[in-house]
Amino acid sequence: MATGTLTPERILEATEEMLRRHGAAKATVVDVARVLGVSHGTVYRHFRTKAELREAVTKRWLDRTSESLSGIVTGTEGPETKLRHWLTGLFAAKQHKAGDDPELFATYTVLAIENSGVVDRHIADLTGQLTAIVQEGVNRGEFTTPDPASTARAVFDATNRFHDPAYAPEWSEPDIEPAFTAVIDLVLRGLRR
Numbered sequence: 001m002a003t004g005t006l007t008p009e010r011i012l013e014a015t016e017e018m019l020r021r022h023g024a025a026k027a028t029v030v031d032v033a034r035v036l037g038v039s040h041g042t043v044y045r046h047f048r049t050k051a052e053l054r055e056a057v058t059k060r061w062l063d064r065t066s067e068s069l070s071g072i073v074t075g076t077e078g079p080e081t082k083l084r085h086w087l088t089g090l091f092a093a094k095q096h097k098a099g100d101d102p103e104l105f106a107t108y109t110v111l112a113i114e115n116s117g118v119v120d121r122h123i124a125d126l127t128g129q130l131t132a133i134v135q136e137g138v139n140r141g142e143f144t145t146p147d148p149a150s151t152a153r154a155v156f157d158a159t160n161r162f163h164d165p166a167y168a169p170e171w172s173e174p175d176i177e178p179a180f181t182a183v184i185d186l187v188l189r190g191l192r193r
Contacts, residue, residue: 058108058114070129079140083137083187090162123156134155137191155191159187
């Protein structure tokens with residue numbers, strides 16, 4: 001039975017629980033409503049369609065990573081340290097999502113494919129964070145690049161193996177950490193003045 005005010009956040013929490021239990025193919029709005037103790041029509045007052053609800057839950061999941069990294073961007077470390085910590089943080093976040101709850105990770109991978117616009121905005125946010133770090137490095141005379149935004153995107157693409165869900169099976173291999181460090185060292189050497 002529902003307790004308290006029904007908010008979009010409560011609906012998203014219940015949706016995530018249903019996705020964890022049943023996967024993307026079997027979790028329905030009726031299931032979410034049942035868990036919340038409301039009618040499915042009540043859920044639809046907050047999210048007009050099942051697709052809208054799935055998009056919102058996907059965005060919420062991806063935003064957790066962006067938010068966890070944003071503090072690094074605004075921190076007081078130097079740009080090289082920030083960049084290393086940011087890339088390490090992104091890799092660690094993805095490893096944890098894949099390793100801590102593989103069923104939910106697989107479900108969200110399906111939802112991310114369905115909601116490519118949400119994923120595109122997430123990648124834009126991440127590359128925007130990287131751009132801010134690269135720009136700071138340029139401003140401080142530590143990095144050299146004529147176009148920080150393009151360079152940030154190149155860094156993102158160069159480290160793809162360590163954050164793209166397609167590579168998740170590799171993230172638990174014994175040689176992944178040395179491979180990650182080698183790529184980061186190479187990227188940083190390329191950025192230094």
